[in-house]
Amino acid sequence: MSTTVARDETVHEAPSARQQAVLDAVLALLVEEGDQLTMDAVARRASCSKETLYKWFGDRDGLLTATVRWQASRVHAGRDAVGALDAAALRDRLLDFAVTWLDVIAGRTSVVLNRIAIAHAGSRKGNLGAIVLANGRLAIGGRVKPVLEAGRAAGLLAFEDSETAFRTFFGLVGRDVQIRLLLGDALDLDAAEIRRDAARAVDQFLALYGQARP
Amino acid sequence: MSTTVARDETVHEAPSARQQAVLDAVLALLVEEGDQLTMDAVARRASCSKETLYKWFGDRDGLLTATVRWQASRVHAGRDAVGALDAAALRDRLLDFAVTWLDVIAGRTSVVLNRIAIAHAGSRKGNLGAIVLANGRLAIGGRVKPVLEAGRAAGLLAFEDSETAFRTFFGLVGRDVQIRLLLGDALDLDAAEIRRDAARAVDQFLALYGQARP
């Protein structure tokens, strides 16, 4: 058997430059046109043939998945490494996370991608929702929790479970912003308001979980 | 002119019993089948003709809108009336809101309807998102804020803006629950866990905004 090799060329890792351009076209289309994204429109916008799209991405879902992954890969950029913390450094770290997170979820791209993933999660077989979850809520949690634990180790914070503490932080930062945006509420946050909201959230979190150094 | 009367029979208020049955069928289908809801399936499930569906609800969007309104109308049931509050009564009221809210957003029906509304908000012309927002986040806000203000009047709470205070409450209660469910995370909360989470949220809120009676 194996008369033809039939190599699987669908994108699983590291899209080529041309493929990235296609994925950027998808993002642009998504942001501009809402979610009635057709393969024809993508091909036209990216100046490529539908056949190529199917060759590279398998099917529509594959294209969407690759797009979500592609977008996720650019958001991650972040220097971490938790060293010893004093109160001011802890506050700065948390503030940084809060601002970054609000920036992301308030962005058009995030809103649109989350809409897609949510719709997808509704019609089963959707790992899209899982992917967005893994790169959004779960990723930020994975990065914040070590900071919280370092804060506890330094005697600056008091909590039993870092997951629970993080979820409180998440709630204080996000509040109703994401659901309102997803449902189409206008609510445009400028940078100044994001900074204010983030600072308020961090202050509240520290009020709940902080403790004076013993 | 006006040779034919062409009365607009589309449902705007108070669906009849038969229409309610249709809307319940829609909800059932939505919960069972995810969101690939076809007019054919509705007609079959509700044992009515598609023609009747179109006569009653205008088009698919009209049917969806009526369904969302219908569901919203049953959730509202709530005795309010804010009298004088002591600390325990305030806490009870807030706890009640928190439990009710978590119950709602954790329900399959709410998740599915929010998915529909969010998808709809993505492809413009969608007042569906606005309707869900008005009957969800905004409605609960409208009912909680008077309680907060009564608490402040009684010297139990301290805040400047009740909207801001409410949004903090909202964040503490909801945290990441809604977005996770919308994205398809399993995360099933039983009644006991909801009560625990609600109580924790209320305690945290009171820790932030409460003050001992002067």
Added chain:
DNA sequence: GCCGCCGCGTACCGTACGGTACGGTACTGG
């Protein structure tokens, strides 16, 4: 220069689904 190969453009196919038309049945008022 000639030959594959890659990928663009375009035409095409199949189907699912929104929306309409129509015949048949039951009920109501006159």
Added chain:
DNA sequence: CCAGTACCGTACCGTACGGTACGCGGCGGC
């Protein structure tokens, strides 16, 4: 008993869109 109305069931239409097939131009290898 007849006319009108309401509504069920089903057949039907149009179209949008996912997916495929094919012809053509450009480019690297021999």
